[in-house]
Amino acid sequence: MKKIFGIILLVAVFVLSACGSSSEEGNSGGDSGDSLKIVAAHNQTDPENPYQKGLLAFKDSVEEKSDGNIEVEVHAGTIGTSETELVEKLQTGAADVVLVSPGFMTSSGINQVDLFAFPYLFESYEHWEKTVQGEVGDKMAQIINEESNNDFRMLGYWTAGVRHYYGDEPLQKMSDLEGKKIRTQTSGVVANFWEETGAVPSSVAWGELYQALQQDVVDAAENAYPYFVQQDHHQTPNGKYITETGHDYTTRFLMISGETYDNLTDKQKEIIDKASEASVEAEWEELHAQEEEYKQKAIDDGAEVNQIDRQPFIDLAKPIQDKVAEDIGVTELLKKIREIGDSVEE
Template sequence: MTKNKTLRKLVGASCLSLAAMSVVNLAYADTWRYAHEEYDGDVQDVYAHKFKEYVEENSDHNVQVFRFGELGESDDIMEQTQAGILQFVNQSPGFTGSLIPEAQIFFIPYLMPTDMETVITFFRESQAINENFPKLYAEQGLELLKMYPEGEMVVTADEPITSPEEFSNKKIRVMTNPLLSATYEAFGAVPTPLPWGEVYGALQTNMIDGQENPIFWIESGGLYEVSPNLIFTGHGWFTTAMMANQDFFNGLSEEEQQLVRDAADYAFEEIIEHIDGLADEALAKITEASDKVTVTRLDEKQIEAFRERSPQVEERFIEMTGDSGQQLLDQFKADLEAVQ
């Protein structure tokens, strides 16, 4: 995480090497290229390798998986996918929001439930997820294949926090996402956009006071080492999306398109099993590794103090997205009501 400059150099070399190849040949090659945003063994990496496993067991194609930093950060791999250099990409709405503002809906606090069973049912059955979002992604040349949850969001900070007042003047790292910034402004903090590669160092040097991520990512990235106070605010789940370059996908035969869809479905079922209990395991590893860690779980009264600030974030979402955002939000709420 402190090797960002070295990663950037490697990224440049890798991108030049890939770009030198024929995009047309890449799109229809026996080896398909798939990049994601996480490290070895993290949720997106497990999903990618389950997708790879299904494709390779059921076709003559191979899938080459690139992890975080091997081809750049989130904006780099999205650009490469849209250019046809990569066939598949896994990117969270936190970054896709610059392309698709409606994708930021996942950052409206307290919109999503936090119990896993309800969350999974929502992703399986939601019209917003399975019908509305594919149309929005298609407008950007992307074939949305699957959206899936990774885990409940957890805040880490330089001290325990139980109220919006205690967030006052805290510099909290956010993804380069306007609505996430609006969320932390509503919470009373100072949102500070930073690319992932700079987060550990910024926490270590007190350039920022905290950040948010699923607990497995806090453990995997070692963030608890430099930001040891964990706060479970119950404000949402981290969501990600797996997609293909649409020209590539449309150029496949019907049989191969179905292969890709089936592989995405297979990986989804596998990842749901994988994340069951993952948060508890990660938290146990963290508390075992460091005696400086504190764990704060807000009670209902404390959560309500944060929840009552969420309407202003909804209003900001509608300002950013207009009628399409309002329709999506209405459908989102209807889908959630149906599963709850």
């Protein structure tokens, strides 16, 4: 009996020792890493949307580089079609990674991000890319993290394309906007700009906009080709005429909960960071391809596209930019963005 008991004790010690070794290896952030699930979400419901392509690239990269130890669950409008909802879910821990626009980030009290919502802030994609990938982008990421008390940490800058006007008639000059009910933001710098053009900013939920255009609730709206054409807005009487105002080279923030990020091992952080870079590349590529594709689809479906002299709009926007930049404390950042634009033109 003593001999048998001794053998059992030896086996038990061996098993416990092996388990302890395995646990220590997992917590050290080694190649295998701890098992982890990340919930990533955006507000668009169309599976062909560039947002979905970008988050799927994030998912594929994370799961491949972690050997499946980190699972990413992607939600396309299923845990919130409002960006305000997504910000709240990030704050409460119901989501770990979300995609939101500057306008909705201001609802969390970080007013400086409204800089990226300024109409006619950027003159081209090159101007935009040099801004978000350089000193200005780094500074904004720092502001977001500090002002949110680490609730939000920037993972990367995405774009939602170039926004244009579409409505019940083509615009030939700015005065054509007088009295037009346009679906856009109803507060902040975006609303200020459209009010100055003579239009009337109106609030309509994205999911209800097709019906609103169909039933004259609004006369017009503004967005980028992939977004409004995928929703068939161009096939409504009040969405048929597209004027390429090019008023916004859009910025979107891919963010992770600061608490979630801080609790990752060094190895897991490296995996998330690399996956974020992959998602940026995939989303940009998909968006640029879809802008051309969906513009052509709109034309093929009978929509009419026209150009307009943008200079009067640009001239209108600049003093609005100056005033709001001073109000929210980003005058120096605005100056740097304009300097980047000048260098791109040269």
